[in-house]
Amino acid sequence: MHGTPPTRPTGPEGRTLVIGGGPAGLTAGYLLAKRDDDVTVFEAADQVGGIAMTVVRDGYRFDLGGHRFFTKVREVEDLWYEIMGDEFLRRPRMSRIFWNGKFLDYPLNGMDVIKKLGPVELTRAGFSYLWAVAKKPFRRKPETSLEEWVSNRFGKRLYEHFFKTYTEKVWGRPASEMTADWAAQRIKGLSFLTAAKDAFFPSKNGDIKTLITEFDYPRYGPGQMWEKMTNAIEERGGSIEMESPIERLKLEGNRITEVVVNGETITDFGNIVSSLPLRNLLRMTEGAPAEVLAAAEALRYRDFLTVSLILDGEDPFPDNWIYIHEPGVIVGRIQNFRSWSPWMVPDETKGCVGMEYFCFEGDDLWTSSDEDLVALATRELEEIGLSKPGQVVKGYVVRVPKAYPDYVDGYAENVQIIKRWVASIENLQQVGRNGLHRYNNSDHSMLTSMRAVDNLYGEDHDLWEVNAEDEYLEEGETKQSPYPYQAGKTPSGEVGSHDDVAVRAGDGVTRT
Numbered sequence: 346m347h348g349t350p351p352t353r354p355t356g357p358e359g360r361t362l363v364i365g366g367g368p369a370g371l372t373a374g375y376l377l378a379k380r381d382d383d384v385t386v387f388e389a390a391d392q393v394g395g396i397a398m399t400v401v402r403d404g405y406r407f408d409l410g411g412h413r414f415f416t417k418v419r420e421v422e423d424l425w426y427e428i429m430g431d432e433f434l435r436r437p438r439m440s441r442i443f444w445n446g447k448f449l450d451y452p453l454n455g456m457d458v459i460k461k462l463g464p465v466e467l468t469r470a471g472f473s474y475l476w477a478v479a480k481k482p483f484r485r486k487p488e489t490s491l492e493e494w495v496s497n498r499f500g501k502r503l504y505e506h507f508f509k510t511y512t513e514k515v516w517g518r519p520a521s522e523m524t525a526d527w528a529a530q531r532i533k534g535l536s537f538l539t540a541a542k543d544a545f546f547p548s549k550n551g552d553i554k555t556l557i558t559e560f561d562y563p564r565y566g567p568g569q570m571w572e573k574m575t576n577a578i579e580e581r582g583g584s585i586e587m588e589s590p591i592e593r594l595k596l597e598g599n600r601i602t603e604v605v606v607n608g609e610t611i612t613d614f615g616n617i618v619s620s621l622p623l624r625n626l627l628r629m630t631e632g633a634p635a636e637v638l639a640a641a642e643a644l645r646y647r648d649f650l651t652v653s654l655i656l657d658g659e660d661p662f663p664d665n666w667i668y669i670h671e672p673g674v675i676v677g678r679i680q681n682f683r684s685w686s687p688w689m690v691p692d693e694t695k696g697c698v699g700m701e702y703f704c705f706e707g708d709d710l711w712t713s714s715d716e717d718l719v720a721l722a723t724r725e726l727e728e729i730g731l732s733k734p735g736q737v738v739k740g741y742v743v744r745v746p747k748a749y750p751d752y753v754d755g756y757a758e759n760v761q762i763i764k765r766w767v768a769s770i771e772n773l774q775q776v777g778r779n780g781l782h783r784y785n786n787s788d789h790s791m792l793t794s795m796r797a798v799d800n801l802y803g804e805d806h807d808l809w810e811v812n813a814e815d816e817y818l819e820e821g822e823t824k825q826s827p828y829p830y831q832a833g834k835t836p837s838g839e840v841g842s843h844d845d846v847a848v849r850a851g852d853g854v855t856r857t
Contacts, residue, residue, distance in 0.1 A: 357382050357801050358615030358772075362604060364591055365620030367395025368787045369777030371574045372424070373618045373794040377801075378583035385614075386578065387606055389590035392568070393575050395620075396748055397787055399568025402741045404691040406566045407653045407699055409745050411666055411680055413438070414561035414570075416788035420795065425561065428573050433561045434686055439663060443729060444506065444670040451668065466502075473500030491523040510670045514677040515703050516647055516751065524752045564688050567787075591621065596632035600772050618797050620777035620790075622646070622747055623763050637766040640759035644782055645751040648706045650744045652722035653682075654737045656696040660684070661731040674725040675710070676700045695738070700726065706746050715742040750782040764809055774800060776808060785812050 363374045366388030377384040392398050400407045414433070416422050426433065442449045450457045459467060477500045488494045491512065496504045512520050563569035575585050586606070594617075595603035604611045619626060627633050627641035666680045680699035682689040690697045700722040704710040713721075719740035726732045750756075760782050767775050776793040778785045785793070789812040796806035 357384075359383065360385060360614045361616045361618065361801070362387065362611070362614045363618045365395065365777065365780070366390070366393040366571070366575070366585065366587070367620055367777060367790070368397050368571065369620045369780060369790040369794045370395075370618070371571055371578070372791040373776065373798055374578045374583055374585070375424075375428075375574050375581075376795065376798045378578045378581035380798075381582065383582075384578070385584040385586060387586045387589045387591060389588070391588050393585070393587075394568045394571040396745050397567045397571065399566030400741075400743050402653070405653065405655065405682070405697055405741070406568075406689040407651060407682060407697075407741070407743060408566050408680065408685055408689070409651055409743060410649070410701070410748065411678075411685075412562075412567040412787060413665075414563070414567075414787075418788050418792055421788045421791050424791065424795075425570070428570060428577065429561075429563055432564050432569060432573075434564055435559050436562045436665075436685065438558055438560055438665060439684070440666050440668065441664055442507070442668045442670055446671070448667070462506075470500060470502040470506070473502035476500065488525045490521050491525055492520040494525040495520075507670065510672050511668055511677065514669075514675070515749075517703060517705060522754070524754055524756070526752050526757065562685055564686055566686065566689055591629060594626075594630045596630055596770070599769055601630075601770060616772045616774070616801055618774050618776055618794065620775070620780040622750075622779035623760070623775070623782050626775070626780075627763070634766065637763055640762040643759045644756060645753045646706075646747040646779070647703060647749040647751050648711065648744070648746050649677075649701060649703045649748045650711065650718070650742060651680075652700040652702065652718050653741045653743070654698050654700060654719070654722055654726065654732075655739050656698070656732055656736045657694070657738055658696060658736065660696040661698060661726075669729070671729070674728055675702060676722065676725050676729075677703050679726070679729075679731070698726070698731075706744075711744065715740075718742050747779055750779055750784055752784070756782070760809075774808060781809055783809070783812065 357377065360383040361373075361377055363370045363377075363384060363386040366386055370386055370388070371393060374384050374386040396409055397412055398409065400409060414425060416425075440451045442451045447461045449461055462470070477497055481497070484497060488497060492504065492509070495508045499508070509520055512523070516523055578585060589606050591604060591606055592608070593603075593605040594601050595605075601617055602612065604614070604617070621629075622644075624641045624644050624646075627638050660681050660683055662679075662681055663684060664681055665684045666678050668678055669676050678701040680701070682697045682699060702710055702718075702722075710718075719737075719742065722740060723732075723737045726737070727734060763782075767773060774797040775781055776797050777790045781793065793808045793811045796804075796808055796811060800806055800808075
């Protein structure tokens with residue numbers, strides 16, 4: 346670890362409090378309960394899972410953000426199977442990009458790109474890439490913006506086609522104002538040459554490494570994982586307190602000595618494992634230094650909402666999701682929930698899609714009425730050509746605050762200030778995506794909790810470094826699942842209509 350933090354005790358001292366019932370918090374609670382430790386998990390909402398929960402409305406199940414269960418971390422994968430068993434389905438992967446009125450295979454397929462971009466645009470893109478290569482010896486270093494980072498590796502033309510619009514939809518500001526850190530973490534290892542090689546000469550399943558063509562998925566959505574984990578914690582003597590938001594933490598010296606929950610002051614605990622967003626953590630900590638409070642207040646988050654539409658007739662497309670690079674519509678991505686699992690959609694005569702809109706909590710989109718948002722999503726689905734007038738029969742809106750920690754300029758320095766402060770508190774560990782203000786997926790969020798529990802038993806892991814060096818390409822050794830491939834039968838026993846679609850490997854980002 347950097348610096349010399351306080352020595353942590355070997356084994357929990359009394360009860361351990363876990364703050365947050367998302368993937369990170371529940372993992373900590375489960376592993377502590379397995380050791381027969383006294384553990385209580387506090388969750389502010391009335392449902393576990395955080396942004397990885399499954400929302401249910403009138404029997405329809407919605408996956409907020411889309412969660413493919415694939416990881417290169419073996420111990421995380423083992424834990425998934427330990428919890429889910431044969432409730433995991435093996436699902437085929439398919440995704441595309443909607444750009445310039447066309448649907449392109451994603452990841453890019455060489456012949457498909459040639460056909461849909463056309464010779465003139467391909468020539469322009471090629472010369473743009475060669476120009477970027479020619480400028481390489483004269484580049485300013487280090488690269489400061491996402492636009493600069495991507496353009497240097499793909500050329501400005503391809504950046505504008507395949508990165509700019511979608512990225513700016515996700516983050517709500519020009520890519521020229523975004524730090525290069527996001528690209529460096531999320532798509533490092535990817536270049537024009539590696540992308541072109543995979544587009545024209547994709548890996549075969551017999552190779553040592555291959556991009557994934559299948560992934561695991563809980564039968565009833567990602568929330569099933571966290572619900573089963575909750576049950577396992579309680580069966581082992583742990584406690585889950587729902588609708589129990591943390592109101593205040595009292596800091597005395599280098600320890601948290603009091604936690605206030607629902608008006609009750611708790612003092613009978615030894616350690617705390619917290620997945621609270623850093624800004625929230627500092628706002629509720631009595632005795633936190635002014636410098637650290639200021640750093641926390643400077644952190645920013647990106648929010649999003651899902652408008653789930655129910656349509657008459659068959660699914661409008663076979664993909665798990667489609668990335669919308671078209672600037673003429675606001676929607677950023679569209680999910681087909683039945684493609685995740687047929688059990689997500691209870692009526693075989695209906696389709697169900699999730700229209701994802703990225704926004705800031707409190708902006709015009711976030712504060713729009715549900716009726717207006719359903720109308721917007723319905724209109725844009727028709728404009729893209731994926732539905733007909735009158736086909737949408739109803740819709741539901743789910744808002745997700747603090748979905749993504751924002752890599753706004755200056756965030757790294759502020760996180761370092763908070764990190765040093767957290768390290769000075771001997772009985773507090775921060776875990777998870779917002780707990781570390783790091784764009785981790787569920788597997789790495791769970792891994793931070795695994796390491797936090799190890800720390801309670803005398804090990805010495807820097808939780809902020811988990812995932813600092815791992816690549817996010819969805820690749821790994823081709824392996825046989827412990828459970829047989831399940832094509833995804835519908836609840837009535839019929840095989841889903843597109844379960845035998847042959848698809849190629851993925852996009853390099855497991856969104857959560």
